Amino acid sequence: MHIDVILAAPIVFVSIMATASMVLDALKTKENGKTIFLFSIYVLMATFLLSALTFSPSSHFGLVALLSKFGLAPAPETLHVSGMLTVFNGMVGVGGYGCFFDMIFTLGGIMTILAARPFLESEKLEHSEFYTLILFAVAGMMLISHATNMLTLFIGIEVMSVTFYILSGYTRTNEKAVESSLKYFLLGAFATGFLVYGIALIYGATGSMDYATIASATHGDIRFPTLLLVGIGLMIVGLSFKTALFPFHQWAPDVYSGAPTVVTAFMSTAGKAAALAAFMPIIMVSLPAAMSYDGSNKIQMMLAVISALTMLIGNISALVQKDVKRMLAFSSVAHAGYLLMGLVAANPEGRNGIMFYSASYLFMQIGSFIILSVLERSGQTNHSLESFNGLSKKYPILAALMSIFMFSLAGIPPFAGFFGKYYLFTAAIHADFTWLTIVAVVSSIISVYFYIGLIVNMYFKESQEQEHESQPGLAAISLVLSTAGIIILGLLPSVVLSIAQASFGNH
Amino acid sequence: MIDSYIPLIIMVSVGFLFGLSNIVLAQFLGPRKNKTKVKLEPYECGIEPTTSARERFSIKFYMTAMLFILFDIEIVFMYPWAIQFKELGMVGFIAMNLFMILLFAGFIYVIKKGALQWR
Numbered sequence: 001m002h003i004d005v006i007l008a009a010p011i012v013f014v015s016i017m018a019t020a021s022m023v024l025d026a027l028k029t030k031e032n033g034k035t036i037f038l039f040s041i042y043v044l045m046a047t048f049l050l051s052a053l054t055f056s057p058s059s060h061f062g063l064v065a066l067l068s069k070f071g072l073a074p075a076p077e078t079l080h081v082s083g084m085l086t087v088f089n090g091m092v093g094v095g096g097y098g099c100f101f102d103m104i105f106t107l108g109g110i111m112t113i114l115a116a117r118p119f120l121e122s123e124k125l126e127h128s129e130f131y132t133l134i135l136f137a138v139a140g141m142m143l144i145s146h147a148t149n150m151l152t153l154f155i156g157i158e159v160m161s162v163t164f165y166i167l168s169g170y171t172r173t174n175e176k177a178v179e180s181s182l183k184y185f186l187l188g189a190f191a192t193g194f195l196v197y198g199i200a201l202i203y204g205a206t207g208s209m210d211y212a213t214i215a216s217a218t219h220g221d222i223r224f225p226t227l228l229l230v231g232i233g234l235m236i237v238g239l240s241f242k243t244a245l246f247p248f249h250q251w252a253p254d255v256y257s258g259a260p261t262v263v264t265a266f267m268s269t270a271g272k273a274a275a276l277a278a279f280m281p282i283i284m285v286s287l288p289a290a291m292s293y294d295g296s297n298k299i300q301m302m303l304a305v306i307s308a309l310t311m312l313i314g315n316i317s318a319l320v321q322k323d324v325k326r327m328l329a330f331s332s333v334a335h336a337g338y339l340l341m342g343l344v345a346a347n348p349e350g351r352n353g354i355m356f357y358s359a360s361y362l363f364m365q366i367g368s369f370i371i372l373s374v375l376e377r378s379g380q381t382n383h384s385l386e387s388f389n390g391l392s393k394k395y396p397i398l399a400a401l402m403s404i405f406m407f408s409l410a411g412i413p414p415f416a417g418f419f420g421k422y423y424l425f426t427a428a429i430h431a432d433f434t435w436l437t438i439v440a441v442v443s444s445i446i447s448v449y450f451y452i453g454l455i456v457n458m459y460f461k462e463s464q465e466q467e468h469e470s471q472p473g474l475a476a477i478s479l480v481l482s483t484a485g486i487i488i489l490g491l492l493p494s495v496v497l498s499i500a501q502a503s504f505g506n507h
Numbered sequence: 508m509i510d511s512y513i514p515l516i517i518m519v520s521v522g523f524l525f526g527l528s529n530i531v532l533a534q535f536l537g538p539r540k541n542k543t544k545v546k547l548e549p550y551e552c553g554i555e556p557t558t559s560a561r562e563r564f565s566i567k568f569y570m571t572a573m574l575f576i577l578f579d580i581e582i583v584f585m586y587p588w589a590i591q592f593k594e595l596g597m598v599g600f601i602a603m604n605l606f607m608i609l610l611f612a613g614f615i616y617v618i619k620k621g622a623l624q625w626r
Binding site: 025 | 609612613615616618619620
């Protein structure tokens, strides 16, 4: 019990602190947005540190080794690292994989909170609940990435989704935000039904909700193969909704463009990474046998078709958008399609590709949404493409940063987006999905048109307005962080890739 | 495999037949009165309804109802724990305390934010 808490320290810590921030807010009588803002920043930074320290639990630099020096924990050598290390009766997996995603989520949370503060202040909406909800969302996502049991997964997905429903309607006098919140809630609740039904059928077919037990059950003689296949199908429907994949992506553009921009930044990046963190163990760890059931690879083929259609539909829809926020929303749908290629490939390269791309996607997408949010506060209230004309004259720095994000999203070499796509595409080729790679390349080329189109608008179109002073405030820190992230991931991709590789060391 | 489902099937069919038989028997055994407008009103011997019942209620009712469910469920969880108290031992005690502390934290928040003030 005691060692369990130490090993699962990141989740335990962030959950307790999220609750504590709620109580802290209640105990003080006056409005205390600033206190909770600082509190949540420190909590997320500490969680990042804890995730890094529990990354490989049995190493000599980890949290266990640190605490054992003071006699607070057993020596790290005594931990059993054969197979995946789980705690709390096999409900939560620790180390590696989960911790990699934890770091992505916490970074996303920190950047969002930093960018949100000036926005909330200018809207006179700074209530401490915003920060508390972000903390709860991060806790839910971490539960998803650490889940080794379908019940843990389900609780994580619900904690994350419910906070997103609230956050997307946070500016509650804004009609569009309320619409997006209600739409997201109704459709999200419906999709959860599919997910639970899928879990129930998989439980019925294999007799367990534990990932490892399901895996061993599917390797043997499956008693009700049809039940299992239907269960997997329903689970894929539920998770596709959360990831915004093709037939279930309809909600994404409306919700993403209606919600407050800082919230969209968080939902479309960390939320998507969390949904993929849920997808990966289910498809790759628990169900590899089911995937090639009777040798026909039905599920793999289905995922490949979903992936191809998601990319095409996302990019083609983004092509005709007149509103930049909506265009980015559609492009985030398309990027979910690229990410799914790693799952289709179902090989270690695909796995590492997804993890690398999730990290780089976080930086570039969050960065571009934060720029939109900064522009909103500087007086550019609509996000139409024309309003970006001559932005390089008005706000030279913002325009330059936006160009970096756009180049990276389009996948142009020195930036992170290129290497992410490169790893995913090679993974798909090695898994004999050349046709999928061709579709992916074609849709990336389509996407270049509107990403570069925005840069053309910013740099080569004239506008009458003079240079303005932008007011990024704390959002500047997030912008610096995301730009640094893109450039570091782009210049030293092997470092992050080896971390992703190492995260499967004890699996 | 199927054998173990037989009691379930019997129970479902008994329940179904019981409900069906009540409806059918009421038609035969019940007194047959003429159905006038007054007879079909929701409250035959009360005040006549003035407006439609489909109107907006104050959010306060929902807050109270929601909080009631929360603490109602807490009590429901405490019964099985109380019965298994000795078997679960210290671990169960700590887990239950954690659960109650979490709910209590929510309770403090709710009270301080004035969700239970009936203004």
